[in-house]
Amino acid sequence: xxIVGIGGGLYGRTxxxxxxxxxxxxxxxxxxxxxxxxxxxxxxxxxxxxxxMGMPFFVAFVSAIVSGALFSLVHVVSxxxxxxxxxxxxxxSLQKLLGGGKTWKxxxxxx
Amino acid sequence: MERKVFTYVALALLVxxxxxxxxxxxxxxxxxxxQNEYRSLAKxxxxxxxxxxxxxxxxxxxxxxxxxxVNYGNGTRVWHNNTALPVGSTAFTAILAVExxxxxxxxxxxxxxxTSIGGLANTTTCGWSYWYRDTEKSEWVLPLYSCAKYxxxxxDTVAFTYQSYMTWPPPSPT
Numbered sequence: 001x002x003i004v005g006i007g008g009g010l011y012g013r014t015x016x017x018x019x020x021x022x023x024x025x026x027x028x029x030x031x032x033x034x035x036x037x038x039x040x041x042x043x044x045x046x047x048x049x050x051x052x053m054g055m056p057f058f059v060a061f062v063s064a065i066v067s068g069a070l071f072s073l074v075h076v077v078s079x080x081x082x083x084x085x086x087x088x089x090x091x092x093s094l095q096k097l098l099g100g101g102k103t104w105k106x107x108x109x110x111x
Numbered sequence: 112m113e114r115k116v117f118t119y120v121a122l123a124l125l126v127x128x129x130x131x132x133x134x135x136x137x138x139x140x141x142x143x144x145x146q147n148e149y150r151s152l153a154k155x156x157x158x159x160x161x162x163x164x165x166x167x168x169x170x171x172x173x174x175x176x177x178x179x180x181v182n183y184g185n186g187t188r189v190w191h192n193n194t195a196l197p198v199g200s201t202a203f204t205a206i207l208a209v210e211x212x213x214x215x216x217x218x219x220x221x222x223x224x225x226t227s228i229g230g231l232a233n234t235t236t237c238g239w240s241y242w243y244r245d246t247e248k249s250e251w252v253l254p255l256y257s258c259a260k261y262x263x264x265x266x267d268t269v270a271f272t273y274q275s276y277m278t279w280p281p282p283s284p285t
Contacts, residue, residue, distance in 0.1 A: 014115070029119045032126045040129075062136070069137035073130050 003041075004034045024084045031083025032076050039072040040065070173198055175265040179205050182284055183231055184273035202241050202269045203259035210271075222257030228271055237275050242284055244268035251283035 011030055043064040050060035065072075175198055179191040191209040203223050206212050213227035225239045226232055233239060241258045242251045244267070251270065254261055263269070270284040 026119055029123045029126070033122045036126050036129055065133050066136040066140055069130075069133035073134050076126060076130055 001038075003037055007034050021088070023088055027087040028080045028084030032080035035076045035079040036072070039068065039075060043068050043072070170195075175200065175263060175267075177205055177263050177266070178268040179209055180268070180270035180272075180284060181206070181210055181228060182270060182272040183229065184237065196263065200263045201259050202243065202261040202263065202271075203257070205263060205269060206241075206258070206271050223259040225258060225271065228273070231273055236277065237273060239271055239273055240281060242270040242272065244270075253280060253283070 007030060011027070044061065046064035046068065047057070047060040050063060051057060055063070174195050176193045176195055177200070179194055181189045181191070183189075189210075194205065194209055196205055196208060200208075203214070203225070206225065206228065207214075210228050211230065212225060213232070214223050214225050216223050225241070228239055231239075240253065241261070242253050243261060244250075245252050246266075246268075258269075258271075261269070272281070272284050274281040
């Protein structure tokens, strides 16, 4: 989850602080990628349990990835959709709530 | 700006490639699993079929097949063709196996007399008699002994007919 936070932070640094419809696509792709990374890490945990049962590393890792593929696919697609749809309205609402007309970037750069 | 676009396109393609590969792997393992199960089932089915074939051969040795005609005398005729019966069956056990039959056992030489078939009972003028088909002479034979004493042979044809006693011998079954 920390990776997702770091990814979001890095993405926030690249922008100007105001987000438009193009950001939807960017965050959707970013969300999908980070979800995939998350799934690979969690599947690695499953692979470790396979290895403890005596399976070789590569076979265990591939088996874990393959067995969780359908869930991972649903996870990635749904997260991409959620990120793409919810990012812009959510950031706009948070900006209004926390900084009025100012963006976060402006606010944090002042302090 | 273009570099940023390429970065996101590359990320999207990477996600698609990894997810697609994993999903394809998933379906491949499913395919392999179900193919193995299918082969295993087909093998078991073949084994079972062979066993059933052997059982069928054994059953053929301990059973016979006979054709049984029931003529109710009112135009209704019911054929029970290729009826499987145990070896040693008689005309009586055959009719008992295929129709709702009532009978009286007089014992001794007289033996069993069929009194009713399918709810149609003997009266003072009409009653049930049985015939067997002589295949060599191609004619019906009316035995003058109990149907419980006529032992069936493979491929025999027997008939139970409801006929009047007024004409004797009664007309052969048709």
